[in-house]
Amino acid sequence: IDDLISEGVAGKRVFVRADLNVPLEGTTITDDGRIRAVAPTVAKLAEAGAKVIVASHLGRPKGAPDPAFSLAPAAGRLGELLGREVAFATDTVGESAQAVAASLADGQVAVLENLRFNAGETSKDDAERGAFADQLAALADLYVGDGFGAVHRKHASVYDLPKRLPHAAGDLIATEVGVLKKLTEDVKRPYAVVLGGAKVSDKLAVIDQLLEKADRILVGGGMAYTFLKAKGHEVGISLLQEDQVPVCLEYLARAEKRGVEFVLPVDVLVSPEFPDLKGKTPAHPTVVASDAIPADQEGLDIGPKTRELYAAKLADAGTVFWNGPMGVFEHPDFADGTKAVAQGLLDSPAFTVVGGGDSAAAVRLLGFDENAFGHISTGGGASLEYLEGKTLPGLAALED
Ligand code: 3PG
Numbered sequence: 506i507d508d509l510i511s512e513g514v515a516g517k518r519v520f521v522r523a524d525l526n527v528p529l530e531g532t533t534i535t536d537d538g539r540i541r542a543v544a545p546t547v548a549k550l551a552e553a554g555a556k557v558i559v560a561s562h563l564g565r566p567k568g569a570p571d572p573a574f575s576l577a578p579a580a581g582r583l584g585e586l587l588g589r590e591v592a593f594a595t596d597t598v599g600e601s602a603q604a605v606a607a608s609l610a611d612g613q614v615a616v617l618e619n620l621r622f623n624a625g626e627t628s629k630d631d632a633e634r635g636a637f638a639d640q641l642a643a644l645a646d647l648y649v650g651d652g653f654g655a656v657h658r659k660h661a662s663v664y665d666l667p668k669r670l671p672h673a674a675g676d677l678i679a680t681e682v683g684v685l686k687k688l689t690e691d692v693k694r695p696y697a698v699v700l701g702g703a704k705v706s707d708k709l710a711v712i713d714q715l716l717e718k719a720d721r722i723l724v725g726g727g728m729a730y731t732f733l734k735a736k737g738h739e740v741g742i743s744l745l746q747e748d749q750v751p752v753c754l755e756y757l758a759r760a761e762k763r764g765v766e767f768v769l770p771v772d773v774l775v776s777p778e779f780p781d782l783k784g785k786t787p788a789h790p791t792v793v794a795s796d797a798i799p800a801d802q803e804g805l806d807i808g809p810k811t812r813e814l815y816a817a818k819l820a821d822a823g824t825v826f827w828n829g830p831m832g833v834f835e836h837p838d839f840a841d842g843t844k845a846v847a848q849g850l851l852d853s854p855a856f857t858v859v860g861g862g863d864s865a866a867a868v869r870l871l872g873f874d875e876n877a878f879g880h881i882s883t884g885g886g887a888s889l890e891y892l893e894g895k896t897l898p899g900l901a902a903l904e905d
Pocket of ligand 1 (some may be wrong): 524526557564565655658752862884885886
């Protein structure tokens with residue numbers, strides 16, 4: 506982006522592909538981390554005199570306008586953060602977008618409506634995606650890719666559009682890639698990885714890679730129960746991906762062979778039913794050993810002994826990467842595991858990286874100071890796919 510600016514952006518229309526995919530309750534943004542992360546890039550371009558057109562997806566609408574997924578609240582928040590008025594186009598490439606793009610003065614900023622309101626954005630058909638990218642390209646002179654959270658998506662605005670305009674990476678992408686590169690190249694040991702979240706299938710590819718790189722892998726959250734099952738334990742009505750049990754078994758064996766410590770919960774908090782997150786009514790969980798989960802109970806957080814164990818495994822680490830909550834942290838009765846891991850990262854002298862929308866939001870929603878961590882990534886799937894060593898379409902397009 507600095508090269509682009511030094512070549513001169515004043516008076517030019519610059520399309521910034523951001524990731525403003527923030528969690529919403531109605532029209533209220535519950536965590537604005539992703540907007541704050543990209544705001545400096547937008548400010549930098551505006552200060553250099555560019556006419557800045559910011560675009561993003563939000564949620565997964567079905568390729569047509571859907572008011573529940575409007576980017577209007579995110580545009581409002583961006584304006585507050587920038588301390589300047591931000592125009593909003595009520596469509597992506599239609600009359601409103603064209604009028605807004607044409608009316609911008611030097612240094613002014615606009616946000617387009619959700620890119621996924623157009624089916625061309627996510628289409629698997631190259632021609633359909635290309636046609637949408639052509640329409641987006643007509644709005645701008647230059648392209649800046651700074652939506653790190655979406656670089657793993659082969660979508661029109663991420664992959665096809667930079668092929669049509671002179672392009673550069675923004676500062677957020679540069680920072681994110683710099684940090685994740687360190688984790689793949691010169692990591693300070695012991696390298697501990699904490700993985701949580703609901704689905705084990707989402708994390709298998711990254712575990713496959715990490716078995717070659719990490720010294721310790723600590724598992725919590727919904728995915729832990731498939732590993733516990735692989736170890737021969739009954740898991741009651743806990744989340745279980747039965748078809749992944751053989752893969753988990755293979756990974757446990759590989760970890761042992763390679764001398765990677767693979768640590769699973771020794772105790773868990775269980776409840777006969779999933780808690781009501783909206784009403785936040787008490788759930789009365791009980792603590793049980795992880796090899797004694799009753800048949801009618803569901804594991805919803807790691808237990809106190811596991812919290813201590815995981816904190817100890819982080820205390821002498823040189824590097825920690827954490828992705829995915831340890832339990833249903835949105836309910837106060839099941840937040841202690843996630844809190845303990847966050848605190849474990851803070852108490853450790855290690856370089857700490859929090860990856861993933863959920864864990865990053867958890868850290869902030871549970872009241873931790875985000876600046877106390879080494880790095881909080883704005884990318885969930887993107888950071889995992891980077892660590893898997895995959896080619897990410899949005900980065901490849903910018904490097905081209
Ligand atoms: C994310 O939340 O991980 C990114 O914004 C990408 O969103 P997606 O998974 O809906 O493509």
